[in-house]
Structure formats: C-alpha cells, structure tokens
Amino acid sequence: MVTRRIILRTALALAVTVAGVLGYLDVHGDFQRWSDNSALDGACDGLLDRDVVRGVLGSGEVEVHDRGDGDLVAKCQVDVDGGGSAEVSVLDTASVAGSRDSLYRANLSDVVSVPVGHGWSGLFGADMEDPKDSFDSPTEHATTSLVLDCVESSQVDGLSVTVRTKLRDATLDNPANRPQYARIATSTAARVSEKLGCGAKIGKDVRRLGLPVSEDEYEPLRTAGGTCSGIPTARGVSVATETDRGGAPYEICRLADADVSTRYILSARFGPYAQEAYADYQERSYGEGMPSPDIPSQQRDADGPVSWSTAKCPDGVALFTLQAAGDRGVDRKDTAESPGFAYERAALGAFAERSAEAHRCSAPAAL
Structure with missing residues (x-):
C-alpha cells in the first residue's frame, strides 16, 4: 500500500507539473501573439495591414523598428524570425523638390526597374546585398515603389509608398514569387490613401510582375x-x-x-x-x-x-x-x-x- 501511495503521489505531481508547463506555454504563446500583433498594428503609424504582412513575411516572432524622420510621413522596418523582412517608407510627394528623402529608382548602371502595372503608377526593382560572411551568397531584395495622385479636395497632393522586401527561400527568377514582393506595398498604399484622405485611384491586385532588366x-x-x-x-x-x-x-x-x-x-x-x-x-x-x-x-x-x-x-x-x-x-x-x-x-x-x-x-x- 505504501508503495502504491508513493506511485500515485509521484504521478499526480508529474501531472501537475506537465499541466503547469503546458499552461505556461499556452499563456506565453498567447502573449507572444498579442505582442506581435500589437507591434504590427502600430508599425509605421498604423499604416500596415497586419494580415498581409504576416502572409508575406511569415508567422515567426516580430521585431519592428519605427524610423520616421525628415520629410517622411512614416518609415519602419519589420523583421520576422525565420521569415522575411520589409522596409517601408511613405513620402509626401510635395516635399520631393527640397527633401533629402529621394523617390525610388533603380541604379542605371545595375538593374533597370520595370513597371508594376495593374492600374498602379509604380516601379518594381531588385538589388543584391553583399553577405556579412564571405562564404554566404548575396541576399536578394526587391523594391516596389508606388505613386498616389490624390484628388483635388485632399490636403495632400500626392504620396509615394516604397517597400524593400527580403523573402526567405524565394527567388525573383521564379515568376510565381514576384507578386508576393509587391503585396505589402499595394496594401499599404490603399491604407495610406484612405487614412490620409488622399482618395487616389487604387490599382488592382498584382498577379504578375516582370523581372527587373539587367544592364x-x-x-x-x-x-x-x-x-x-x-x-x-x-x-x-x-x-x-x-x-x-x-x-x-x-x-x-x-x-x-x-x-x-x-x-x-x-x-x-x-x-x-x-x-x-x-x-x-x-x-x-x-x-x-x-x-x-x-x-x-x-x-x-x-x-x-x-x-x-x-x-x-x-x-x-x-x-x-x-x-x-x-x-x-x-x-x-x-x-x-x-x-x-x-x-x-x-x-x-x-x-x-x-x-x-x-x-x-x-x-x-x-x-
């Protein structure tokens, strides 16, 4: 009987411990999800679509850096653990003539950007980032930059939305991957136009993109x-x-x-x-x-x-x-x-x- 009571007590203690660990993990997981969602909802002054960002960059833990300064309406960077990253900037085009924040255009001596099309006034370009480790391969980035022409009644003449995206294990050479690189830019442009009262004509979903042209x-x-x-x-x-x-x-x-x-x-x-x-x-x-x-x-x-x-x-x-x-x-x-x-x-x-x-x-x- 003594041995049986000891076994029962041990089993009960183990069950309580397991339940405690599972409860902690469940609470921790909920907290992490809440923390990630909160970070995405606040990124770039709330101008990003959380579901689109998740769909493009992945479901890992999120790190957001807001970097709005100068003449930019908003600027931020989103990094997803085990997934991709995106640098987002929104510029009031009325300031381009005297701004240190330039509009995007691909380097003339490297790769020529191609039109986004689908009703958008925009450019789609690419560049390679040299690795920190000499044994690694260069990292491929794609940039989607859209121009919004606001209605006359708007307090804003126009806006530029530029997103530089890096995706894990997704090459631009595969045509099926390219639209993913544009999704954060198009969703952000639609949201920016609405939230800032721009009233611009919004393009359609980008289902196909050309490959940026090499020199x-x-x-x-x-x-x-x-x-x-x-x-x-x-x-x-x-x-x-x-x-x-x-x-x-x-x-x-x-x-x-x-x-x-x-x-x-x-x-x-x-x-x-x-x-x-x-x-x-x-x-x-x-x-x-x-x-x-x-x-x-x-x-x-x-x-x-x-x-x-x-x-x-x-x-x-x-x-x-x-x-x-x-x-x-x-x-x-x-x-x-x-x-x-x-x-x-x-x-x-x-x-x-x-x-x-x-x-x-x-x-x-x-x-």
Missing part, C-alpha cells in the same frame, strides 16, 4: 517594342536595353553600339519624379544649360551633358532627357564616331513622343 540584356533596336520603340538606328547605334511602359512614372531606354557599349541613355519622368529631377538639376550645382520646367526644350552643345524636352501632363510637366555616354557617370568604350546632333534630336523626339502619348500628355516640345 546586359540587349535586343536589336529596330525590333524594340517597349521604352525604346520607334527610335531610329544610326551608325554606332543599333542595340537597345528597354522595359515595358505600363504606366511607370520613370522610364529608361539605353542605346548601344554593336559591341554593346552604351552610347545614350534616354529617360522619361512624370509627376513627382519630374519635380525631383528639375530640382536636382537646378539646385545641386550642375551648372547652366540644365533642364527646367520653364524651358520647354533644349539641344545640348558639344560640351553639354544633356538634351531635353517637356510635355504637359495630368500630373504636371513631364521631363524627357537624352544623356550622351561618357557624361556624368555613364561609361562607354571608345567606339565609332558620334552619329551627331541630328540623330540625337530624332532619337529624343521619338522617345518623348511615344512616352508622352502613353501617359496622356500633350505633344512634347520640339528640339
């Missing part, structure tokens, strides 16, 4: 069908690197020779991207002969870095530029002689005409 992706200029379409060929200009148009606020066309050495870079900027470019040219000591909304067009001279044209658009004065290789950081090898200013005028004219038409702008100013 070494070339095609014959004569068959170009995107941002380089309609531009004539010339001696030393026969190869193009381009993207689709798709309503992007910032467009690029790179022209090269048969040896794929860059000859010209053509750019189109709309809305806040144009505002920022005008301010950048005029206020950062690039000198005279630089683009201005007050000068409709100008052909560069032999020493000038850029030719430009402008057009009136629903979201302001658009800017179209042609930059010759070898000027301001555009690398090129010594190749055939320049095709001449007449060709440059024709190339910029064709580029600007098609870009302006796609954005419902007036005809660009003639050079």
Whole structure:
C-alpha cells in the first residue's frame, strides 16, 4: 500500500507539473501573439495591414523598428524570425523638390526597374546585398515603389509608398514569387490613401510582375517594342536595353553600339519624379544649360551633358532627357564616331513622343 501511495503521489505531481508547463506555454504563446500583433498594428503609424504582412513575411516572432524622420510621413522596418523582412517608407510627394528623402529608382548602371502595372503608377526593382560572411551568397531584395495622385479636395497632393522586401527561400527568377514582393506595398498604399484622405485611384491586385532588366540584356533596336520603340538606328547605334511602359512614372531606354557599349541613355519622368529631377538639376550645382520646367526644350552643345524636352501632363510637366555616354557617370568604350546632333534630336523626339502619348500628355516640345 505504501508503495502504491508513493506511485500515485509521484504521478499526480508529474501531472501537475506537465499541466503547469503546458499552461505556461499556452499563456506565453498567447502573449507572444498579442505582442506581435500589437507591434504590427502600430508599425509605421498604423499604416500596415497586419494580415498581409504576416502572409508575406511569415508567422515567426516580430521585431519592428519605427524610423520616421525628415520629410517622411512614416518609415519602419519589420523583421520576422525565420521569415522575411520589409522596409517601408511613405513620402509626401510635395516635399520631393527640397527633401533629402529621394523617390525610388533603380541604379542605371545595375538593374533597370520595370513597371508594376495593374492600374498602379509604380516601379518594381531588385538589388543584391553583399553577405556579412564571405562564404554566404548575396541576399536578394526587391523594391516596389508606388505613386498616389490624390484628388483635388485632399490636403495632400500626392504620396509615394516604397517597400524593400527580403523573402526567405524565394527567388525573383521564379515568376510565381514576384507578386508576393509587391503585396505589402499595394496594401499599404490603399491604407495610406484612405487614412490620409488622399482618395487616389487604387490599382488592382498584382498577379504578375516582370523581372527587373539587367544592364546586359540587349535586343536589336529596330525590333524594340517597349521604352525604346520607334527610335531610329544610326551608325554606332543599333542595340537597345528597354522595359515595358505600363504606366511607370520613370522610364529608361539605353542605346548601344554593336559591341554593346552604351552610347545614350534616354529617360522619361512624370509627376513627382519630374519635380525631383528639375530640382536636382537646378539646385545641386550642375551648372547652366540644365533642364527646367520653364524651358520647354533644349539641344545640348558639344560640351553639354544633356538634351531635353517637356510635355504637359495630368500630373504636371513631364521631363524627357537624352544623356550622351561618357557624361556624368555613364561609361562607354571608345567606339565609332558620334552619329551627331541630328540623330540625337530624332532619337529624343521619338522617345518623348511615344512616352508622352502613353501617359496622356500633350505633344512634347520640339528640339
């Protein structure tokens, strides 16, 4: 009997201990979930959709860093243990001309961003982050940046929502993964527009995204069908690197020779991207002969870095530029002689005409 009582007491004590541990774990789990949900609900001043963030970054423990400063409406970073991370920034586009917080655009010498499309005015780009350990592979990040054009009755002219996302075990080379990278940006943009009284037209769900274009992706200029379409060929200009148009606020066309050495870079900027470019040219000591909304067009001279044209658009004065290789950081090898200013005028004219038409702008100013 004594032995039996001892066994019963031991079993009872063990059961109480197990119940206590399970109760602790249950309470702890509930607390962690509450803590994570609270952190996500408060991130970026409550502008994130918690369910979307969870669906994209994973179900692990959450760490949030709010970093709002400068002219930003909000800025934060969300890291999920065992999952992904996202850096989110919301900018009032009225401040871009004098702000230290720049609008997003992919590096011209690296990867060219592609349009988000689906009714959104935005860009989708990628970059690689070098690993801290030399034995690890570089980390792939994708950036989705959207521009919201607010209604006239709003106290805000426009907003920019930019999200830089890193996902675990999800490569951009797989088309099925790419829409995931845009979900936090689109959901945040919809929420920002509503909460800040912007009233912008919101795009549709992004179900398909193109792959950002590498600088070494070339095609014959004569068959170009995107941002380089309609531009004539010339001696030393026969190869193009381009993207689709798709309503992007910032467009690029790179022209090269048969040896794929860059000859010209053509750019189109709309809305806040144009505002920022005008301010950048005029206020950062690039000198005279630089683009201005007050000068409709100008052909560069032999020493000038850029030719430009402008057009009136629903979201302001658009800017179209042609930059010759070898000027301001555009690398090129010594190749055939320049095709001449007449060709440059024709190339910029064709580029600007098609870009302006796609954005419902007036005809660009003639050079």
